[in-house]
Amino acid sequence: MSDDSPIRIAVIGSGPAGFYAAGHLLKGGEEAAIEVDMLERLPTPWGLVRSGVAPDHPKIKSVTRVYEKTAAHPRFRYFGNVTFGEHVSREDLLEHYHAIVYATGSPLDRPLGIPGEELPGSHAATEFVGWYNGHPDHTGLEVDLVSAERAVVIGNGNVAIDVARMLVLTPEELAPTDTADHALEVLARSRVQEVVVVGRRGPAQAAFTNPELLELGELTDADIVVDGDELERALAVHDEAAEQDVTSRRNVEILRDYAQREPTAGRKRVVLRFLLSPRELIAGEDGALAAVELVRNELVADESGALRARATEETETIAAGLVFRAIGYRGIPLPGVPFDERRGVIPNEGGRIVHADSGERQPGEYVVGWIKRGPSGVIGTNKKDAQETVDAILADLGAGAGDGPSAGADADARASSNGASGGLHPSTPDAEALERLLRERQPDVVTYEGWEAIDRHEQALGEQSGRPRVKLTRIEEMLRVAASEEP
Numbered sequence: 001m002s003d004d005s006p007i008r009i010a011v012i013g014s015g016p017a018g019f020y021a022a023g024h025l026l027k028g029g030e031e032a033a034i035e036v037d038m039l040e041r042l043p044t045p046w047g048l049v050r051s052g053v054a055p056d057h058p059k060i061k062s063v064t065r066v067y068e069k070t071a072a073h074p075r076f077r078y079f080g081n082v083t084f085g086e087h088v089s090r091e092d093l094l095e096h097y098h099a100i101v102y103a104t105g106s107p108l109d110r111p112l113g114i115p116g117e118e119l120p121g122s123h124a125a126t127e128f129v130g131w132y133n134g135h136p137d138h139t140g141l142e143v144d145l146v147s148a149e150r151a152v153v154i155g156n157g158n159v160a161i162d163v164a165r166m167l168v169l170t171p172e173e174l175a176p177t178d179t180a181d182h183a184l185e186v187l188a189r190s191r192v193q194e195v196v197v198v199g200r201r202g203p204a205q206a207a208f209t210n211p212e213l214l215e216l217g218e219l220t221d222a223d224i225v226v227d228g229d230e231l232e233r234a235l236a237v238h239d240e241a242a243e244q245d246v247t248s249r250r251n252v253e254i255l256r257d258y259a260q261r262e263p264t265a266g267r268k269r270v271v272l273r274f275l276l277s278p279r280e281l282i283a284g285e286d287g288a289l290a291a292v293e294l295v296r297n298e299l300v301a302d303e304s305g306a307l308r309a310r311a312t313e314e315t316e317t318i319a320a321g322l323v324f325r326a327i328g329y330r331g332i333p334l335p336g337v338p339f340d341e342r343r344g345v346i347p348n349e350g351g352r353i354v355h356a357d358s359g360e361r362q363p364g365e366y367v368v369g370w371i372k373r374g375p376s377g378v379i380g381t382n383k384k385d386a387q388e389t390v391d392a393i394l395a396d397l398g399a400g401a402g403d404g405p406s407a408g409a410d411a412d413a414r415a416s417s418n419g420a421s422g423g424l425h426p427s428t429p430d431a432e433a434l435e436r437l438l439r440e441r442q443p444d445v446v447t448y449e450g451w452e453a454i455d456r457h458e459q460a461l462g463e464q465s466g467r468p469r470v471k472l473t474r475i476e477e478m479l480r481v482a483a484s485e486e487p
């Protein structure tokens with residue numbers, strides 16, 4: 001490989017993990033002149049920053065300014081509306097790049113695995129969140145907020161809090177946000193008066209973070225309700241790990257404060273319940289969800305000392321027309337890429353992909369973000385996570401043909417078949433070749449300029465109504481607007 005030939009790396013997915021990886025690669029590889037191409041299934045970038053972060057949290061979304069800087073780098077290109085495994089295969093990419101970094105996240109919900117889970121009125125939080133955020137996959141979701149007066153949210157993480165809060169925000173609070181128009185209309189007509197958030201373990205084990213839990217106590221039109229007795233019963237079992245955890249200790253303080261509050265008659269309520277697991281979702285006469293049967297849990301230590309929920313004989317039934325299952329996300333396997341079915345992640349060692357069974361390295365393939373470590377942490381967690389993977393890539397590059405990305409038998413065969421020396425150079429070193437291939441397979445590729453046209457269009461629509469943007473929620477609309485900028 002000649003010294004001045006660029007190292008070409010494909011990043012699959014344009015969420016925070018993908019963008020942090022791209023940013024680190026472009027910085028870290030200054031001397032090696034790394035070129036990064038990002039491929040994204042949707043026309044629009046930013047992953048969960050666009051379609052996961054709650055619309056009333058605009059400050060969190062401003063992190064995209066960092067990603068915009070990365071996108072402006074002369075050695076960065078964006079190809080939106082391109083699906084890995086459909087328009088382009090792993091083999092295609094290995095032909096055209098020295099390395100692939102998968103950053104595809106965890107787009108699916110984890111199932112509860114209980115009877116009635118699929119009843120009308122029972123929704124995965126992933127779908128509901130995508131729906132109010134205008135994700136094109138979820139635009140058509142039907143959420144009946146008119147028939148139900150009570151909703152139950154299963155789970156004690158920040159997604160459960162986001163869902164509960166979105167259900168009780170007033171139309172005035174939602175008006176200045178970028179909530180999708182279809183969701184604004186439905187939410188404005190909502191008759192939901194009470195949202196019950198159910199945790200299978202206790203307050204000390206909840207996965208909430210402090211600012212999110214505090215926000216629930218400051219809602220304009222809804223009171224927070226916590227039963228002091230239930231809280232103290234759950235806290236009676238000592239949890240050493242939680243005791244050492246600053247976030248958990250503060251959560252408990254906040255919840256004890258909430259337990260002192262008296263709800264006001266006539267206002268909406270967010271009720272936090274603990275030590276309860278749903279056992280069955282029960283249909284009413286019309287076949288739609290009417291109630292949730294829950295079983296009371298007790299906390300017992302497992303072999304490692306961690307407190308787990310164990311079902312007792314005691315049950316409780318809560319009448320509810322809506323259930324939102326917010327018990328975590330799950331990754332989807334990618335064609336040809338190793339996958340750990342149990343954990344829902346791509347098996348890896350510090351970001352280097354390995355085969356699930358043999359543990360053998362898959363040269364030239366790397367992973368970042370939720371599909372690497374599972375769905376945990378906040379947006380910033382992905383920065384460090386991506387750095388670990390990029391350090392591995394740079395180290396492999398420096399290690400030469402023996403260890404490097406695109407090294408090994410396949411790469412040698414590719415290199416020798418087209419006369420390249422050193423075994424590292426792909427068969428088509430010009431960056432145009434892959435673009436030609438993509439455009440053949442997907443004539444509606446959206447470039448970064450195309451996305452910028454969508455962005456400007458959405459912001460201009462937003463300006464008219466005092467909102468940050470009015471999101472386009474259909475792929476066809478996005479393509480039409482993007483095409484106005486495509487060469």
Ligand SMILES: NC(=O)c1ccc[n+]([C@@H]2O[C@H](COP(=O)([O-])OP(=O)(O)OC[C@H]3O[C@@H](n4cnc5c(N)ncnc54)[C@H](OP(=O)(O)O)[C@@H]3O)[C@@H](O)[C@H]2O)c1
Nearest residue numbers: 155156157158159160200201207326327328329375376377
């Ligand atoms: N504002 C923000 O910063 C923000 C907003 C949204 C999401 N996030 C982050 O995104 C990540 C994902 O959030 P998340 O809320 O989806 O996941 P999470 O934080 O992992 O919480 C999942 C919750 O579901 C519970 N759960 C799991 N399986 C269950 C079952 N079978 N039955 C009942 N409950 C069950 C878990 O309880 P156990 O603990 O008992 O397993 C836990 O309380 C988190 O890192 C979160 O902090 C951040």
